[in-house]
Amino acid sequence: MNNLFDFSTFSRQSTKGILVIYIAHLYKFLKLTWILVFLIVKDFTKITNKIDAIYIYAGIAFFLIFFLIRTYLIFKNFQFKIENEHFILKQGILKKTNTAIPFHRIQNINFKQNIVQQIIGVFEVSIETAGSSTTEISIKALSLQKATALKEIISKNTKLIEEEVVEKQETKPLVRIGVKELFKVSLTENHLQNLLLFFAIVFGLLQQLQQLSDSLGQTEAIDGFIEENTNAISASIFLVIIILLLLTIVALVSSFVRVFLVHFNLTAYLKEDAFEINQGLFTKKSIILKKQKIQNITISTNPLKRLIGISFITFKQAVSGKINNKKKDKLIRIVGCKKEQIEIIKASLFNPTDVENSDKKHPENYFKRRLFIFTFLFLILAYTITYVVYSHFEIFYSTIVVVPIVVFLILKKVKKRFYKISDEMILVGKGLLETHITYLEIFKVQNIEMQQTIFQKRSNVADLILQTASGKIKIPCIDFQEAIKIYNHTLYKVETSQTSWM
Amino acid sequence: MADYFQNSEVTTLPNIIEVEFTKIDKSYLKVILINFFLILIPLFVGLVLLDKFTFTEEITVYSIYIYALFTSFFGLIFLFLIFSFPKRMYVVRDKDISYKAGLFTKKITTVPFSRIQHVEIDEKPISRVFNLASISVFTAGDSSDDLEIKGINKEKALQIKEFISTKIDE
Numbered sequence: 001m002n003n004l005f006d007f008s009t010f011s012r013q014s015t016k017g018i019l020v021i022y023i024a025h026l027y028k029f030l031k032l033t034w035i036l037v038f039l040i041v042k043d044f045t046k047i048t049n050k051i052d053a054i055y056i057y058a059g060i061a062f063f064l065i066f067f068l069i070r071t072y073l074i075f076k077n078f079q080f081k082i083e084n085e086h087f088i089l090k091q092g093i094l095k096k097t098n099t100a101i102p103f104h105r106i107q108n109i110n111f112k113q114n115i116v117q118q119i120i121g122v123f124e125v126s127i128e129t130a131g132s133s134t135t136e137i138s139i140k141a142l143s144l145q146k147a148t149a150l151k152e153i154i155s156k157n158t159k160l161i162e163e164e165v166v167e168k169q170e171t172k173p174l175v176r177i178g179v180k181e182l183f184k185v186s187l188t189e190n191h192l193q194n195l196l197l198f199f200a201i202v203f204g205l206l207q208q209l210q211q212l213s214d215s216l217g218q219t220e221a222i223d224g225f226i227e228e229n230t231n232a233i234s235a236s237i238f239l240v241i242i243i244l245l246l247l248t249i250v251a252l253v254s255s256f257v258r259v260f261l262v263h264f265n266l267t268a269y270l271k272e273d274a275f276e277i278n279q280g281l282f283t284k285k286s287i288i289l290k291k292q293k294i295q296n297i298t299i300s301t302n303p304l305k306r307l308i309g310i311s312f313i314t315f316k317q318a319v320s321g322k323i324n325n326k327k328k329d330k331l332i333r334i335v336g337c338k339k340e341q342i343e344i345i346k347a348s349l350f351n352p353t354d355v356e357n358s359d360k361k362h363p364e365n366y367f368k369r370r371l372f373i374f375t376f377l378f379l380i381l382a383y384t385i386t387y388v389v390y391s392h393f394e395i396f397y398s399t400i401v402v403v404p405i406v407v408f409l410i411l412k413k414v415k416k417r418f419y420k421i422s423d424e425m426i427l428v429g430k431g432l433l434e435t436h437i438t439y440l441e442i443f444k445v446q447n448i449e450m451q452q453t454i455f456q457k458r459s460n461v462a463d464l465i466l467q468t469a470s471g472k473i474k475i476p477c478i479d480f481q482e483a484i485k486i487y488n489h490t491l492y493k494v495e496t497s498q499t500s501w502m
Numbered sequence: 503m504a505d506y507f508q509n510s511e512v513t514t515l516p517n518i519i520e521v522e523f524t525k526i527d528k529s530y531l532k533v534i535l536i537n538f539f540l541i542l543i544p545l546f547v548g549l550v551l552l553d554k555f556t557f558t559e560e561i562t563v564y565s566i567y568i569y570a571l572f573t574s575f576f577g578l579i580f581l582f583l584i585f586s587f588p589k590r591m592y593v594v595r596d597k598d599i600s601y602k603a604g605l606f607t608k609k610i611t612t613v614p615f616s617r618i619q620h621v622e623i624d625e626k627p628i629s630r631v632f633n634l635a636s637i638s639v640f641t642a643g644d645s646s647d648d649l650e651i652k653g654i655n656k657e658k659a660l661q662i663k664e665f666i667s668t669k670i671d672e
Binding site for chain 1: 517518519597598606607608609610611612613614615616617641642643648649
């Protein structure tokens with residue numbers, strides 16, 4: 001047991017934390033004002049007037065000092081202690097907050113290291129609860145010994161983690177992904193999604209630039225430039241091909257960079273009652289995930305991944321409030337699992353054989369009909385609007401390509417929708433290009449909902465929505481009687497179960 | 503009051519479809535309609551004022567159609583509110599609470615007591631006039647889709663809350 005540190009009185013984080021917070025502040029500030037800085041730097045050489053230059057230097061110095069003082073005050077006022085099995089945190093300069101989290105509410109403790117923290121050798125420790133995301137605590141800088149000691153004290157009481165970081169080397173990892181595997185993983189990523197993500201970032205920057213140029217009155221010049229170029233594009237097929245090629249390369253590279261940054265040196269360990277996952281290049285992350293807290297798991301694969309023989313596995317924990325993009329980051333994934341590894345993970349969580357051996361059931365035909373009707377209504381509307389706006393009849397030629405693709409995708413989507421149900425578990429399959437299979441233990445359901453529109457009533461089908469602590473699982477358009485049976489069975493399982501659901 | 507708290511044995515797989523649901527308090531329809539008119543009247547007054555003062559000649563030609571559109575739109579909402587009202591029903595059983603509603607899309611939700619994190623009773627100003635309250639239950643996770651039953655007699659709502667609270671503690 002580590003008794004080197006006394007947590008019963010208030011203590012501050014490591015003094016190195018000042019640097020960590022300071023750099024984080026500056027980074028945030030720069031991210032907001034980079035255009036302004038860019039402008040100043042660009043025109044800096046033009047400034048001949050010495051007094052102007054002095055103003056600028058003074059301004060920069062003022063900000064640097066202001067942030068330093070702020071950082072020091074933040075550091076000074078950030079104090080934590082442990083009392084009566086509660087983690088207590090005082091923070092705030094002007095608005096003081098006092099947070100107390102009982103140990104049994106703590107869901108997981110994460111160690112994180114961004115590049116600055118790696119250089120100066122401190123760990124960021126974040127304590128997460130299932131409750132409101134605002135009560136989450138993150139201590140920016142702790143030495144390894146102190147962080148481990150803190151983890152130990154909290155875990156001793158919650159039985160959250162039994163392992164120490166030092167023991168890592170001794171156990172053999174379940175999954176280890178090297179650079180070569182990472183490359184394979186990135187090849188099988190959803191490139192379309194990554195491409196969109198990339199463009200979102202680029203457009204974000206462009207928009208900022210445009211706002212800037214708007215204010216400088218240069219929009220007309222840019223508009224002319226864009227117009228000229230769009231005309232050129234529509235004239236030349238050659239250009240289109242080059243752009244497509246470029247897009248492909250951008251997509252591949254952005255996939256690789258993303259996978260490489262997030263999952264660098266991924267290792268996952270299987271432990272008595274928890275998983276430990278370490279990964280990351282610039283930001284190193286170590287997550288300890290208690291098995292009992294896992295609400296459901298999803299196994300994702302696509303044709304390319306199947307070819308290489310890997311799948312992704314996503315663990316979902318309880319979250320509160322809407323699952324927005326920020327919380328999506330909290331999803332814990334192991335990329336590039338081999339089949340045997342998936343089997344081990346599944347078997348360590350629950351007994352999946354029953355549900356896997358039961359019959360595969362598909363949604364009723366109504367599901368396919370509904371998809372077709374909605375998609376084609378949307379297509380017709382989209383084409384009509386485009387025609388009204390551009391009044392080129394040529395746009396309808398594209399239907400030769402678009403309609404078969406849409407039909408193919410709908411049929412794929414229908415085919416991938418299925419569910420299997422056993423006494424204890426439900427397995428739901430879905431996907432479009434990727435295939436996602438979710439395993440859910442029935443007793444972990446929080447509430448259940450059945451929906452039936454008047455059209456569905458005519459076809460005697462209904463939608464089932466199983467609400468879990470980590471989001472919804474939908475089983476659309478199944479036979480009404482079957483839906484009632486599952487509804488009743490789920491309630492029965494939840495109401496008679498004695499096992500704690502988290 | 504006791505008959506609301508009966509429940510078939512859970513071990514015999516109770517069928518949610520065969521359970522007898524209770525309609526919500528009739529006076530809640532008045533609350534809904536008052537709320538409806540509280541929105542409608544200012545909008546209507548606004549429209550009239552627009553018509554009188556800001557509409558140009560070209561628009562006033564069509565003002566009869568604008569009024570017709572306005573009336574039919576809110577008329578449909580009014581009809582929808584009236585006809586969907588009797589569909590709002592709830593039932594409290596020994597181990598769970600259910601609510602169903604919906605005219606065009608029927609929806610039924612059940613929350614088992616063993617998963618409830620907390621129960622809340624709200625009294626909105628207009629509901630209070632009719633001695634009505636709404637009862638919400640919250641489970642873990644995304645609570646936006648948990649269950650809220652509006653328009654229950656306040657005493658009954660308190661009883662249900664009390665009942666659920668004792669069940670959670672068990």
